[in-house]
Amino acid sequence: MIEGVPDPPSERGAVWTREELVMALRIAVSSDGIDPDRPSFAVVTLADLLSRAVLQGGRPSSPWTRCPRAVALKVLAIRRALVEPARLVRLGREAVSVIGQFEGRLDRLRAASVEAEALLEWRAAPSRGPVPSEGAFRVDRTADPSLVYALRLEGGATTLAAGTAEGRDLFKIGRSGDLRRRTAELNWGFPSTLGLRWVPFSASPMMTAEAAHALEQSLLVGIASRGWSVGGEFAMARVELIGELLVDAGLQTIMRPAAAARRAKVESVNPGGARQRRSRSAAAPRTPVGRASAVSLK
Secondary structure: OEOOEOOOHHHOOOOOOHHHHHHHHHHHHHOOOOOOOOOOHHHHHHHHHHHHHHHHOOOOOOOOOOOHHHHHHHHHHHHHHHHOHHHHHHOOHHHHHHHHHHOOOHHHHHHHHHHHHHHHHHHHOOOOOOOOOOOOOOOOOOOOOEEEEEEEEEOOHHHOOHHHHHOOEEEEEEEEOOHHHHHHHHHHOOOHHHOOEEEEEEEEEEOOHHHHHHHHHHHHHHHHHOOOEOOOOEEEEOHHHHHHHHHHOOOEEOOOHHHHHHHHHHHHHOHHHHHHHHHHHHHOOOOOOOOHHHOOOO
């Protein structure tokens, strides 16, 4: 209460929030004269904002709650406390904290008042949702090169698939723009104690992701028709049988260094057999890269 000036009934002992006090402090330090009977435009504008925020916030209110005169009285009390610090204790703990935080820091007070006003406007809005917007948007997708791959599960695979004990292996068919990254992602899901890992078995580069998708789907259809599918993109088959299917589809076997060394050793011992294998492989139809529609799954 200000000496000689009665408070509006509902504002006696009213609690002001930090945001309200920041806005009032901003007016107090930037206005020379505060007249509760003739509130300035800044006071009237602030009173309108604060009263709307109180109303939308469901706080108890009356015609005097945050009315222009009540706001002018609060601003006047803050301004007098700035001149006479002994009056600070009458403003309450929150007001003392706000004044102390921005004392001599007008630039920080300006920035804080902008934030406080935005928050109060949000509280005063009848609807908190965003403003509706209409219009068209466009998304461009590029056809990047991709790989169709077949991964072979190595390790104690019998813990996951009993059929591997019958001489069959578990394979995964898929497509990716980065086979090394994709293999690492899949292997990350195995607990290290299982000793399981996916290893690239064969792959074929395709010019576009669409062509890779078509080839992948054709392979999965062929695998299912042979009774090798175990659900989704997974297959269980003998290595030599699924290898023939993949070669016919245009996928090239990926040989690791150790396997390549063993093959070179075998060919050096039996060159005739090597030539025979090469000629048989050469006779197999190959699918040109990027021509997924030409894949023949016999």
